[in-house]
Amino acid sequence: MNATEALDRSVLPGGFINPDVPPLTEKENVFNKFPQQTAPHEVGSLDEKHDEDIKVTEDESVTHTDPFVPFDNLPDEPRRVLTIRAVVIGAICGALVNASNVYLGLKTGWTFGANLFGAIVGFTVIKTCSKTFSKNFPILGGDFGPRENNIVQTAATAAGGLSSVFVSAFPALYQLNLLDTPKTDFWKIVSLTVVGGYFGFFFATPLRKFFIIYVARELRLIFPTPSATAMTIRSMHAAITGELEAKMKMKALSAAFTAAILLRVVSQYAIGILWDWHIFTWFFIWGNYNNLAINVENWGWLIEWTPAFIGAGILVGLNTAVSFFGGSVLAWGIIGPALVHNNAAFGVQVVDDDPRWANYISFASLGTKASNKDTPSPRYWLLWPGVLCMIAVSFTELALQYKVIYYIFKALYRGTLNGINSIYRARGRHNAWLERNSRQDESNMVEDPAAPEELVKMWMWAPGLIAVIICTCVVMGVEFDMPVGMSILSIFLAFFFSFLAVQCAGVTDITPLTAASKASQIVLGGATKGEHWDVKTAQRLNLLGGAIASMGANQASDLVGDFRVGFLLRTPPNQQWLAQGLGTVVAVFLAPAMFMLFATAYPCILDAEAEECAFSAPSVAAWRAVAVAVTDPTFPIPKSSGIFAIVFAVLGSIMVVIRHYVFVGDRHHWRTYWPNMMCVSLAFVLPQTYYGTAMVIGALPAYFWAKKYPKHFDIYGFAVAAGLIAGEGIGGVINAIFQVAGIAGPDPYGTQIACPANLC
Numbered sequence: 001m002n003a004t005e006a007l008d009r010s011v012l013p014g015g016f017i018n019p020d021v022p023p024l025t026e027k028e029n030v031f032n033k034f035p036q037q038t039a040p041h042e043v044g045s046l047d048e049k050h051d052e053d054i055k056v057t058e059d060e061s062v063t064h065t066d067p068f069v070p071f072d073n074l075p076d077e078p079r080r081v082l083t084i085r086a087v088v089i090g091a092i093c094g095a096l097v098n099a100s101n102v103y104l105g106l107k108t109g110w111t112f113g114a115n116l117f118g119a120i121v122g123f124t125v126i127k128t129c130s131k132t133f134s135k136n137f138p139i140l141g142g143d144f145g146p147r148e149n150n151i152v153q154t155a156a157t158a159a160g161g162l163s164s165v166f167v168s169a170f171p172a173l174y175q176l177n178l179l180d181t182p183k184t185d186f187w188k189i190v191s192l193t194v195v196g197g198y199f200g201f202f203f204a205t206p207l208r209k210f211f212i213i214y215v216a217r218e219l220r221l222i223f224p225t226p227s228a229t230a231m232t233i234r235s236m237h238a239a240i241t242g243e244l245e246a247k248m249k250m251k252a253l254s255a256a257f258t259a260a261i262l263l264r265v266v267s268q269y270a271i272g273i274l275w276d277w278h279i280f281t282w283f284f285i286w287g288n289y290n291n292l293a294i295n296v297e298n299w300g301w302l303i304e305w306t307p308a309f310i311g312a313g314i315l316v317g318l319n320t321a322v323s324f325f326g327g328s329v330l331a332w333g334i335i336g337p338a339l340v341h342n343n344a345a346f347g348v349q350v351v352d353d354d355p356r357w358a359n360y361i362s363f364a365s366l367g368t369k370a371s372n373k374d375t376p377s378p379r380y381w382l383l384w385p386g387v388l389c390m391i392a393v394s395f396t397e398l399a400l401q402y403k404v405i406y407y408i409f410k411a412l413y414r415g416t417l418n419g420i421n422s423i424y425r426a427r428g429r430h431n432a433w434l435e436r437n438s439r440q441d442e443s444n445m446v447e448d449p450a451a452p453e454e455l456v457k458m459w460m461w462a463p464g465l466i467a468v469i470i471c472t473c474v475v476m477g478v479e480f481d482m483p484v485g486m487s488i489l490s491i492f493l494a495f496f497f498s499f500l501a502v503q504c505a506g507v508t509d510i511t512p513l514t515a516a517s518k519a520s521q522i523v524l525g526g527a528t529k530g531e532h533w534d535v536k537t538a539q540r541l542n543l544l545g546g547a548i549a550s551m552g553a554n555q556a557s558d559l560v561g562d563f564r565v566g567f568l569l570r571t572p573p574n575q576q577w578l579a580q581g582l583g584t585v586v587a588v589f590l591a592p593a594m595f596m597l598f599a600t601a602y603p604c605i606l607d608a609e610a611e612e613c614a615f616s617a618p619s620v621a622a623w624r625a626v627a628v629a630v631t632d633p634t635f636p637i638p639k640s641s642g643i644f645a646i647v648f649a650v651l652g653s654i655m656v657v658i659r660h661y662v663f664v665g666d667r668h669h670w671r672t673y674w675p676n677m678m679c680v681s682l683a684f685v686l687p688q689t690y691y692g693t694a695m696v697i698g699a700l701p702a703y704f705w706a707k708k709y710p711k712h713f714d715i716y717g718f719a720v721a722a723g724l725i726a727g728e729g730i731g732g733v734i735n736a737i738f739q740v741a742g743i744a745g746p747d748p749y750g751t752q753i754a755c756p757a758n759l760c
Contacts, residue, residue, distance in 0.1 A: 077145035082575035090152040093118035094159025100729015102594040105167025109619035118156020124250040158583025166595040168619035169547035174606035200555025202465035208563040221506030226561040230568035249719035260307035260727025269750030304690040311724030313698025321699035323676035325692035327683025336378040364687040385645040386684025392649035454572035490545035494552030501553040520549035525630025538631040601739035618685040652677040
């Protein structure tokens with residue numbers, strides 16, 4: 001999941017072609033050879049001796065030895081690898097992921113990265129073109145190498161970004177009645193997306209030199225996912241076997257993609273048969289509507305054959321899947337029923353005109369009657385522990401990187417002195433104190449493989465960054481009535497959290513978007529209270545400011561990761577930079593358009609009072625909850641929920657600290673069995689228990705598949721998962737179009753047979 005709002009951890013629908021490491025460990029073992037297994041994030045951990053040497057393998061023909069030296073022996077390519085075909089194919093791949101992410105994010109709050117998807121699909125398409133057409137054929141012809149492949153992946157990553165705020169902040173704005181409609185506000189939304197996206201784009205540019213070159217070795221910034229992406233691209237271009245495996249992966253991906261689209265589109269016409277299996281409803285009907293099976297159905301325990309989350313289970317593995325499922329059992333199988341039994345939470349009758357279904361109750365309402373201190377629904381009661389624990393866990397993970405943060409700011413201070421010292425030397429002056437304090441240890445130097453003419457010059461990005469900052473203030477002031485001071489505060493938060501997001505991603509492979517967005521909301525909430533604005537104004541500014549910080553941090557982190565891929569593959573940074581800029585053009589228009597499509601097809605997304613909706617939108621609930629909590633003077637949280645939320649958040653933080661400090665060295669393997677508290681917390685926010693079930697359905701067979709047939713799993717496992725995820729996402733887009741066109745199922749066409757009360 002790519003920096004998901006809820007999970008923060010990248011999940012990449014593609015797959016790593018690196019048969020020399022165990023399956024499901026590619027990001028941890030990018031620079032290690034099987035059977036040697038390096039624990040996740042163990043290389044260069046700042047919890048160990050800071051100057052410890054990185055262990056390397058002897059066979060550089062198979063693996064790479066030093067993660068801070070670019071790959072050698074790469075195929076020759078023309079100097080200009082920024083081609084029309086690379087940018088177009090990359091943008092198309094990114095657009096597919098972007099569109100599917102809006103659907104998947106609204107469903108569950110999870111989104112998926114585009115870089116490996118773009119790398120593998122781009123390889124297959126352009127490699128075919130390069131072989132089919134002559135070398136001099138316009139646009140489509142010519143050789144294809146790893147650097148051009150990197151351009152495809154870069155464009156895909158940029159085009160596939162910026163969807164996260166459309167499954168969180170923007171729907172929350174509409175649910176709180178703070179904006180009009182997506183159709184009337186479309187160009188407002190586009191303008192905000194443009195300034196947020198291009199802020200991340202321009203700010204990521206100078207961060208390349210700082211994080212990829214200046215402090216990478218000193219802070220051991222491996223960037224696991226980008227490094228694995230570079231290894232994948234290198235492997236595909238290294239030999240005939242790499243190309244063959246890439247083609248096998250593409251066939252599996254295409255088959256899964258097609259099957260998932262067909263299932264998602266066709267199943268809407270017989271949803272109770274092809275998509276949702278309400279097993280306990282069946283028992284209830286077979287028992288002549290007179291047994292306790294309906295009580296299990298009321299809590300959402302059913303099987304949904306969702307390809308996306310079966311595929312997600314294959315990708316993330318058993319720990320994440322079981323943690324998510326376990327959280328659902330805890331929240332919706334134990335705590336929720338206990339709340340109702342003790343009259344601490346209440347349900348809503350679904351059907352009031354059919355006595356057979358009199359006991360069919362919904363416990364997932366977030367309407368006005370269910371969102372208060374006195375008569376909360378179980379979903380509203382459980383929302384606060386889930387949100388607070390997610391925030392606490394995210395901040396704890398961030399705080400545990402205190403050594404990295406310290407060294408980052410120490411290096412930033414040294415770099416600033418070095419810049420001042422350079423100015424002194426240019427004027428023929430000498431300052432001993434500056435010379436001494438700006439000097440970097442030569443053993444920590446990383447040589448930039450890019451020639452001076454291949455670098456992105458300051459005149460290329462600095463004016464753009466200044467212009468974006470000015471435009472942000474103008475857009476926020478003119479379009480959303482945000483005072484300049486609040487806009488500047490939001491921009492500062494975007495700067496700060498972009499910086500932290502990149503360094504966290506470099507060390508842990510986690511982009512702390514939850515911490516960034518929620519911390520921004522909390523800071524902005526304090527600022528709005530100080531100005532004594534009315535609640536509606538405070539909530540609007542809170543959500544918009546958080547959206548700016550989230551977009552900036554997300555885009556900057558993704559694009560600096562792209563520069564890491566280019567560093568390893570020796571891709572000219574200026575050509576990567578142009579590909580990023582072109583890909584971002586796609587994202588800033590496509591993501592708002594997809595949001596408007598889904599909001600038009602499913603208006604319940606924007607209606608907090610809707611009792612039934614195809615999209616549960618957990619990230620929307622989380623953003624809305626924080627905005628209400630920091631701006632509403634009545635603080636409408638049930639006392640018992642608030643107390644439990646504090647206890648649960650403390651427990652989540654303790655669990656993270658134990659994993660970080662206890663399960664190290666010889667005990668590191670126990671991390672595999674330790675619950676992922678971010679996933680457990682997410683289950684509290686998401687009443688649809690069948691997503692956790694679907695992930696286990698995918699993860700359990702994948703575990704045994706990878707264990708018994710590792711080579712086979714390396715070739716097909718991730719590719720099948722990629723096809724399932726992207727296929728359902730695009731199928732969801734098609735369904736939304738059918739809904740707008742009036743030809744969707746099950747209403748007006750199709751059947752709801754096998755659904756409770758004929759309602760699915």
